[in-house]
Amino acid sequence: MSTVTAENAGQAHTRRNAIEERVLRVLRPIVIVLLIAIAVLPFWYMLVLSFRPLDNVLQSPGRLFFTPAEFDPSTYVDVLKSADDGGQGFLTFIRNSLLVGIGTVILSLLVAIPGAYAVSRLEFFGRRKISALFLAIYFFPSILLAVPLFVFYTRIGLRGSLFGLLFVYVAQVVAVSIYMLRNYFDTIPQSLEEAAAIDGASRVQVMRRISLPLAMPAIVSNGLFIFMIAWNEFLFALLFLVERRENWTVSLGLSQLSGSIEVPTTTLMAGSVILTLPIIVLFFVSERWLTGGLTAGAEKG
Template sequence: MATEMREHTVQEPRDVPPDRQWSRDAVENRVFGILRWVVIAGLLLVTLFPFYYMGLLSIRALDEVILDPGALWVSLSELNFDTYTSVLSSPDSGGQGFLVFMRNSALVAFGTVALTLLVALPGAYAVSRLEFFGRRQVSALFLSVYLFPSILLAVPLFVAFTRIGQRGTLVGLLIVYVSQIVAVSIYMLRNYFDTIPVSLEESAALDGCGRLSIMWRISLPLAMPAIVANGLFVFMIAWNEFLFALLFLVEDRDKWTVSLGLSQLAGSIEIPTTVLMAGSVILTVPIIVIFFAAERLLTEGLTAGAEKG
């Protein structure tokens, strides 16, 4: 941890002479020393509380929430997991059918990951390694796609997919996702390929490997961390996406993704908020698990090419 070592050297000197105890420097040091912890505590509270509250409401009974909306914890006797069975079970048995939504989300998200990587890996390799005509223009094009507002793209894609009759299908949505993500994905992967020394590939070439075999045997295994990070990143985008899911799938409840399902049901007065909170937990937990499992990999990825939002 080179950075942490460096940060230690910036530590303030402990032996302040008495006459300088109330100098501007000493006062500022003391104030910021305290302020720092206040800020950290405040930020943690603000970032974590909504998620805590989400989990809390999902395991409380609705009548108790209405009786005491300000409670910050739940007593063991109050614990209530019926919300989860209610939100997961199918509408026929009185539930909200989130199991079906989860299946849809998973299908779209895994499909997007597979297809994006399949397309982006060769592309990223080409942009990083091979000198071809128009390489620079292609990179510029991909960057502008990354900055492009999705609301502007929503109009023509909505119209076109309506016209060819593919608007209500998961496959249609999947294709839209891939087209939106593939440019960012190439950008992230290219950055990683750039860091792999060419000499490794050269020695493989000397040993008689062709270009494809070099890619397959040398570059891909070396790029594995980046590929995994990129896959997780794509999964998160596809799992979280809302606008296109809304435009494409809203008419058919059996096709809803978890995001779309929660947003549609959140408007209804008949469904208890606690049940919908259970739905929110179901929507959020996969993302939190992925994020904490691969935090280091992902933060590097996020800085390289952050979510379009």
């Protein structure tokens, strides 16, 4: 009798297994399609709106495509033109964002490369504690930093200048930058550097001739990553630059103009595309390395 119940249980179990397998097989593609939709549709919607004339959008707001007849790229001209020519001045914003972004990349890398090298290779007092200290910075609310920096910059008259913003950004990214670069330096075999040192090269020579060229892929991707952070940043740009329109970054410009009723939504959508597109391109260029560099060590749990 016991074998009979065991068999029944076994059958019930097999059936349960079969049902679960089947349900999951149906569910999986549905879930994947849904996830792609929630990730992509907002950006698609952005693109579509930027090409549709405003009247058409107001008449049929629910359309997720544009017909060739209504295709209208004039929003892009409008948003890029300077304010004097009746546009929104995004060209100036792009220039500002590029200046701040590239400046942040150069300065951060100049600071972070030796720092990462030191943390990875050299024994010095406090080396082990330094990473923990840098990391702790990131758990402070940035609004906590906003208060004193706002006051400080107002006082020394740097508020409103792109230059002042640059230093805030460098301070914000340098720890992450050191962390990522150190992970890469750690993977370069030390024997290469030792061989060069035995051949009589000084430490700086070793660094320049051996370590830096080997770490170049990581340095380039790290630079792209820093650029993306600076390009996307909003809080400090708002805090420091809001009163100086000629110094607005793209992020700040879009947020400020979207508050006014005078600028058509479709024009601002073109602005959103201009803001987003470089980031998406850079992301796909550096994606493989970035995700690897960020999750390094995470697989250990």
